[in-house]
Amino acid sequence: MTRTTYGVFRYLSAENAPLYREVMREFVRAKERFKVALRPEEVVDALDGAHAEAVPAALGQLEQWGNIRSDPDTSRVTTVADFQRVRVMYQFTPEGDRAALEDLRQSARAVRAFTAEYARYATVASGRAAEGPRRAQSAVDAAQRALREAGAMQRQAADRLRAAQAAAAAIEDEVERARAAIDALRDLRASDTYTGLQAARQEADRAAGEADRRRDQVAAVRTAIGAEQAANATRTRTRQAVDDAQAWLAAARAEAAALEDTAARAAKAWVEAARSSLGGAVELRLADRDRPAGGLRARPAERGVSAPPEAAR
Missing domain, CATH: 1.10.10 (Arc Repressor Mutant, subunit A)
Structure with a gap:
């Protein structure tokens, strides 16, 4: 040429x-x-x-x-x-x-x-915009499941607390019995009857053993109370996570709508430019x-x- x-x-x-x-x-x-x-x-x-x-x-x-x-x-x-x-x-x-x-x-x-490149970009952007709400919905579902599990844990803790309260009442009864046995033993000290003294000693030993067992039950009650407090804290955090996930879902939907609107306007402008050119x-x-x-x-x-x-x- x-x-x-x-x-x-x-x-x-x-x-x-x-x-x-x-x-x-x-x-x-x-x-x-x-x-x-x-x-x-x-x-x-x-x-x-x-x-x-x-x-x-x-x-x-x-x-x-x-x-x-x-x-x-x-x-x-x-x-x-x-x-x-x-x-x-x-x-x-x-x-x-x-x-x-x-x-x-x-x-x-x-x-x-x-x-063609812009159409590909718009397709990718639309897919990403749709992926955001799906992820947010998954987070909301997971938070709701965690909330249900926290509720079940709270119910279990309440049952344990009731059982611990019942055990504490029984311990108090045993303590009263032990005090009565001690008083009876003191009364027997003034008596010369060997049989009465031996029986009182056995009752005191039994009361001491029962007191030890009840002391262990009191420790179990305290542990149950701590578990209930932990369950309450978990439920509070789970509710906050649900609120955050719902806010994220709303923001993702708004961003998806904005991306779709922007893609529609840009596509229309390029179609007009293509026709004119x-x-x-x-x-x-x-x-x-x-x-x-x-x-x-x-x-x-x-x-x-x-x-x-x-x-x-």
């Missing part, structure tokens, strides 16, 4: 590339309307008056690069002075026409690739089929594309 052929792509990486691309696409839109040539003022009007002073220079630069060519405009000549005044009309060169079409094709590919790409492809084969080879045309090595040499 010659240096001249590569030159038609210079407008894509030039300093005023956005203006050059708008001008080139205006010639494409005019071609869709079966209008081959445009006057400079028609290009300015098509751009809504923007860059009115820069459009003539841009047309001249595009002509130097070989994208468009100029022809004398004699359609509105009515006097000799009009004929002597320079009036020109611009139209695509074959190379410039193919370069503009390739630019549109590359832009369409870029838009489709970005749309593609323009009449379908009609241009049909028109391009009637052209002679060979010529320009397709190459990327995103913004910032520099000339290939052959053009640089």
Whole structure:
């Protein structure tokens, strides 16, 4: 491919590339309307008056690069002075026409690739947004199970406490019996009857053993009371965990709604941008089929594309 052929792509990486691309696409839109040539003022009007002073220079630069060519405009000549005044009309060169079409094709590919990537991102974001509420619900279920287990532990502790209270009452009764036995023993000290003294001693030994057993029961009661207090503390922590999990669930649902709303707005904006950028790409492809084969080879045309090595040499 010659240096001249590569030159038609210079407008894509030039300093005023956005203006050059708008001008080139205006010639494409005019071609869709079966209008081959445009006057400079028609290009300015098509751009809504923007860059009115820069459009003539841009047309001249595009002509130097070989994208468009100029022809004398004699359609509105009515006097000799009009004929002597320079009036020109611009139209695509074959190379410039193919370069503009390739630019549109590359832009369409870029838009489709970005749309597919964004759709993938939106799918991943939606999946993550849906995963948050499921995890929060699992945490709530686990907290509720822990709360039920804590309730069962509290009921067991209450049963043990009642049993310990009953044991404490029995211990008090035994203590009273022991005191009565001690009093009886003291009374027997004044008696000379050996049999009564021996019986009193045996009763005192039995009362002492019973007191030891009841002392162990008192220790068990204290242990049961400590277990009940621990169960109460566990239930308090479990209820707090349930409240925290419910708050997390609400926040996760709000974040999921915000992500879905953001994804919907971004997708809508990119669809509109894709429609505006593609323009009449379908009609241009049909028109391009009637052209002679060979010529320009397709190459990327995103913004910032520099000339290939052959053009640089």
